[in-house]
Amino acid sequence: MTKKTPLLGKTLGELKAIVQDLGMPKFTAGQIASWLYDKKVSSIEEMTNLSLKNRERLMENYEVGASAPVHEMRSVDGTVKYLFCTPEGDYIESVYIPDDDRATLCVSSQVGCKMNCKFCMTGKQGYTTSLTAAQILNQIYSVPERDTLTNVVFMGMGEPFDNLDEVLRALEILTADYGYKWSPKRITVSTVGLRKGLERFLEESDCHLAISLHSPFPSQRRELMPAEKAFSITEMVEILRRYDFSKQRRLSFEYIVFKGVNDSLIYAKELVKLLRGLDCRMNLIRFHAIPNVDLEGTDMESMIAFRDYLTQHGLFATIRASRGEDIFAACGMLSTAQQQAEKKEKESETF
Ligand SMILES: C[S@@+](CC[C@H](N)C(=O)[O-])C[C@H]1O[C@@H](n2cnc3c(N)ncnc32)[C@H](O)[C@@H]1O
Ligand code: SF4
Numbered sequence: 001m002t003k004k005t006p007l008l009g010k011t012l013g014e015l016k017a018i019v020q021d022l023g024m025p026k027f028t029a030g031q032i033a034s035w036l037y038d039k040k041v042s043s044i045e046e047m048t049n050l051s052l053k054n055r056e057r058l059m060e061n062y063e064v065g066a067s068a069p070v071h072e073m074r075s076v077d078g079t080v081k082y083l084f085c086t087p088e089g090d091y092i093e094s095v096y097i098p099d100d101d102r103a104t105l106c107v108s109s110q111v112g113c114k115m116n117c118k119f120c121m122t123g124k125q126g127y128t129t130s131l132t133a134a135q136i137l138n139q140i141y142s143v144p145e146r147d148t149l150t151n152v153v154f155m156g157m158g159e160p161f162d163n164l165d166e167v168l169r170a171l172e173i174l175t176a177d178y179g180y181k182w183s184p185k186r187i188t189v190s191t192v193g194l195r196k197g198l199e200r201f202l203e204e205s206d207c208h209l210a211i212s213l214h215s216p217f218p219s220q221r222r223e224l225m226p227a228e229k230a231f232s233i234t235e236m237v238e239i240l241r242r243y244d245f246s247k248q249r250r251l252s253f254e255y256i257v258f259k260g261v262n263d264s265l266i267y268a269k270e271l272v273k274l275l276r277g278l279d280c281r282m283n284l285i286r287f288h289a290i291p292n293v294d295l296e297g298t299d300m301e302s303m304i305a306f307r308d309y310l311t312q313h314g315l316f317a318t319i320r321a322s323r324g325e326d327i328f329a330a331c332g333m334l335s336t337a338q339q340q341a342e343k344k345e346k347e348s349e350t351f
Contacts, residue, residue, distance in 0.1 A: 003087070004061060004062055004063040004065075005061060005062050005063070005065075006062070006063060006064065006065020006132075006134040007032060007036060007044075007058075007062050007063070007064055007065060008036060008064055008065040008066055008134045008137055008138060008141060009065070009132055009133035009134030009135070009136070009137050009138075009166075009169065009170065009173070010036075010133075010134075011169060011172055011173060011176075012029060012030065012033050012176065012178040012179075015029035015030075015032050015033055016029040018062070019032070022054075022057050022058065023057075024050075024054050024057070028050060028054065030178060031047065031049055031050060032047060032050070032058075033178045033179065034178075035047040036064065037173060037178070037179045037180050040141060040146070041064060042064055042066050043063075043064055044058050044059045044062065044063065044064060045059075065134050065138065066138055066141050066142050067084065067085075067138060067142060068142050069082035069083055069084050069094075069142065069143065070083055070084065070085045071083040071338070073327040074327065075323065075324040075325070075326050075327045076326060077323055077324060078097075078098045079095060079096065079097050079098070079323045079324030079327065080095070080096040080143075080145075080327075081093060081094075081095050081096075081324060081327050082094045082095070082096065082139070082143055083335060083338060084135075084138065084139060084142070086111065086129075086131070086135055088129070090111040090128055090129060091111070091335040091338045092108040092111055092131065092135070092139070092156070092157055092335060093108055093156055093157055093332070093335050094106060094107050094108060094139040094143060094156055095156065095323075095324065096143055096145050097323050097324070098145075099321075099323075101150070102150045102151060103145060103148045103149050103150050103151070104149070104150065104151040104152070104153055105139065105140060105143060105145075105149050105151070105152050105153075106152075106153050106154075106155045106156050107136060107139045107140065107152060107153070107154055107156050108131065108136075108139065108156035108157035108158050109130070109131055109136060109154055109156070109157070109158040109159070109160040109162075109163050109166070109167055110127065110128075110129065110130045110131055110157060110158025110159065110162065110163055111125075111127075111128040111129045111130075111131065111157065111158070111335075112125040112126050112127045112128040112129075112157065112158070112332075113125070113126075113127055113157065113158050113159050113162075114126075114127040114159065114162060115159050115162070115192055115225065115226065115227050116226050117192070117212075117224060117225045117226070117227075118223065118224050118225070118293060118295065119214075119224065119256060119258070119287065119290065119293060119295050120290070120332065121290045121332030121336055122157040122158065122332030122335075123332075124290070124332070124336070125157075125332055125335070125336055130158070130162070130163035130166060131158070131163065131166060132166055133166045133167075133169035133170045133173070136166060136167065136170040137170050137173060137174075139156075140152060140174070150186060151186050151187070151188070152174065152182075152186065152187050152188075153187070153188045153189075153190065153210075154167065154187075154188065154189040154190055155188075155190045155210070157332055157335065159191060159192060159194070159227075160189050160190070160191055160197075161191045161192075161193070161194040161196075161197025161198065161201065162194060162197070164197045164200060164201065167189065168200075168201070168204055168205060171184075171187065171189075171205050171207055174187060175187070175206070175207075184205065184206035184207040184208070184248070184249070185207075185208065185248060185249075185250075187207040187208065188207065188208040188209070188210050188250075188252075189201065189205075189207055189208070189209060189210070190210040190211075190212060190254065191209070191210070191211060191212065192211075192212050192225055192227040192228075193211050193212075193227065193231055193233070193236045194227065194230070194231060195230070195231040195235075198231075198236065198239060199239065202243055206248065206249055207249075208249060208250040208251075208252070209249070209250070209251050209252070210251075210252045210253070210254055210283070211236065211240075211251075211252075211253050211254065212225070212253075212254045213233060213253040213254060213255050213271075214254070214255055214256055214262065215233075215262050215267070216233070216267060216270035216271045216273070216274045217267075217270065218232050218233060218234060220261075220262070221233055233274070234274070237274060237275065237278065240278060240280075241277070241278060244279075245278070245279040245280060246279045250280075250281070251278065251279060251280040251281075252280060252281045252282070252283055253271075253275070253280060253281075253282050253283065254283050254285055255271070255282055255283065255284050255285060256285045256286075256287050256297075257284050257285070257286070257287070257297065257298045257302070257303050257306060258287055258295050258296065258297065258298060259295075259296040259297060259298040259299070259302075260296075260298075261295065263298040263302045263303070263306060265305070265306070265309050267306075268306050268309040268310055268313075269309070269313075271310060271315060272309075272310065272313045272314065272315050275315055276314075280315075281315075281316045281317065281318070282310055282315055282316065282317040282318070283317075283318055283320050284303055284306060284307055284317055284318065284319045284320065285320050285322075286303070286319075286320070286322040288322070288325070303319055304319070307319055
């Protein structure tokens with residue numbers, strides 16, 4: 001049986017091309033978009049304002065393409081980590097984070113990652129593949145809490161700017177009138193910063209931007225994040241200065257505070273210098289320890305002193321609450337565990 005193409009993840013323009021190709025009236029594309037992104041159906045059969053003949057014609061080569069998570073882990077704090085399996089058998093993680101009146105879903109953009117950041121479990125997995133817009137959207141489409149979500153953040157596995165075509169396609173669908181109709185203010189894309197991707201994202205999307213910074217010193221940032229070698233934070237900041245972040249779109253920086261590495265006030269002072277005059281905020285993040293890495297999170301006292309120094313010197317900073325510590329909180333931990341379990345199972349079958 002030939003594999004069917006998912007309709008999920010198709011833009012209105014792409015749906016128009018599909019219906020035209022199948023000899024259906026052009027307006028059918030809008031109807032399909034509404035069934036997918038408004039009513040969130042799980043099968044083409046449910047698209048009842050399409051004629052039976054047209055539904056059958058569509059079903060020959062297409063399917064909605066939604067698939068439920070295969071595994072979930074619940075934290076005592078209400079955070080839920082979902083594991084999805086792609087048709088190729090790869091595992092990706094999404095995390096549901098309820099918080100007062102917000103309900104955020106953290107989604108993945110790739111299986112693994114090429115960037116190899118020292119502190120990241122996904123980086124340790126290496127790169128397997130990039131997700132399609134269908135697979136990115138499916139995470140939002142198929143979690144049980146989908147109708148209560150208030151925000152989406154691209155802070156799961158992978159580097160979104162290394163898969164920008166598919167990420168932008170998913171963002172279009174989430175924000176377009178024919179799609180989810182979400183305000184771009186509800187969506188944040190997090191990146192290490194890749195030169196080509198950064199400018200394109202800023203031109204083609206209105207969603208919020210978060211840059212993973214972790215050190216204001218290029219030489220140290222390079223040690224933590226090899227991507228610094230190709231595109232330095234100093235150059236990145238110069239490019240960011242050309243854009244207006246004072247209105248709808250928010251710019252934030254992510255900073256994991258490592259004990260004895262980047263937690264002294266020398267770093268805070270340098271951060272203030274680096275980002276002076278830029279409309280932005282700083283999110284200080286607690287390190288989720290991962291195996292075999294000689295890095296440790298700093299203590300809360302140092303973190304508070306760091307935050308206070310930044311805020312007192314004009315750089316608004318917050319400490320991000322660490323969520324789901326009891327459920328393999330660091331991104332990539334659950335999918336790595338699943339991969340290793342499967343590998344072990346296969347090995348035991350062989351011997
Ligand atoms: C997993 S990344 C995905 C998005 C993008 N690749 C990036 O690096 O911004 C999302 C955020 O998690 C952070 N992160 C990665 N590993 C972490 C860990 N072990 N503990 C805390 N934060 C971590 C990253 O630095 C980044 O700010
Ligand atoms: S932190 Fe982001 S860019 Fe770095 S390895 Fe992890 S997923 Fe990739």
